[in-house]
Amino acid sequence: MLKIVWSIHFLPYLLLLTLLWLLALAGQPAQEALLYSRQALAEHQYWRLLSAHLVHSNWYHLLLNSGGLLLVMLLHAEYQARQPLLWQCLFAALLISLLTWLWQPHIVEYVGLSGILHALLCYGALCDSQLRKVGGKLLLVGLIAKVAYEHYQGPDAALGQLINAEVAIFAHLYGLIAGFLLFGWDLVRRTTLFRGTNNPS
Template identity: 45%
Template sequence: MCVFAVFNDDVTPWLQFDRQAILAGEWWRLWSAHLLHTNSWHLLMNLAGLVVIIMLHGNYYRSCAFAFLVFAGFMLISLALLFWSPAIGLYVGLSGWLHALLVFGASEDVRRHWSSGWLILAGVAAKVTWEQWQGASNDLVMLIEADVAVDAHLYGAITGLTLFVLMLSFKQFYPPKQA
């Protein structure tokens, strides 16, 4: 993401979520858009969010599972934007996926009977509901120099819960080998 930020003006036209380009067959944009940002503040906020989430739930992720969450999360959020948010023509940013990762980790907290998971899920639900009702803060819009795609946050939260249930189901059907 930091390398893309250095060359932002050059790579964004080729890698951003662009509805028309995706529909014309440029499917890589479903993944690459999440690695781009509108400006340095946008990148720094998303990186800070990633650090906090990793500090909270990083011990839940093995490399393979984390890679799956990245790949599947990016794809599901982008497909949701493509099919359910026709007003969004262009999109960049990691915040939708950060919502997915946070909900995934909080769901694992709940599975482990940690009350913090319920608090995080309630907080995410309240934030996403508020954004759907009121939109994003004007200060945030000015800071990142773009409209905030609050639908990506909603789809990210839904994706996190969906991937948690999917991975939990997968573990039940294919339990780890016994030593």
């Protein structure tokens, strides 16, 4: 039986979750002001590169991503000691949006946290794997297999109907890339710190 012990590291996740729901309660005006819009970005509304990931197509979409965020919290909250959740989310959001702009010119609008969730899960799985946790390796393999299958099979039509939007499989891929880059930055920082410690001036 899973035993959940409160951790101070849970707080940023719960604050983010609260923000997601407050924006959903704000309704259509908030969504229209914050979603990824290719036309709006061309008109220099650059905040949308980040804010698009905080709004959702409907309540089902929000519920699914809320559950995903809580899962990340339970699995990987401790890794905020390496990189704060705020930084992980900002980096992933910006990378996903920029890659969408560059490589998905046909995407006119986009919303949702799922790309960031893939980044957080990937980063956490890599941290777990570094600590030789079997679950981390299984999660990483599962994530890569899921994203590969999505790109082979195409977006899930049934899920698309449920969330009233086409599943953004491109964002899942870019989130996976963001997770690997976050972990790579971890390795660079730790290597630099180790060298500095062992080579005092």
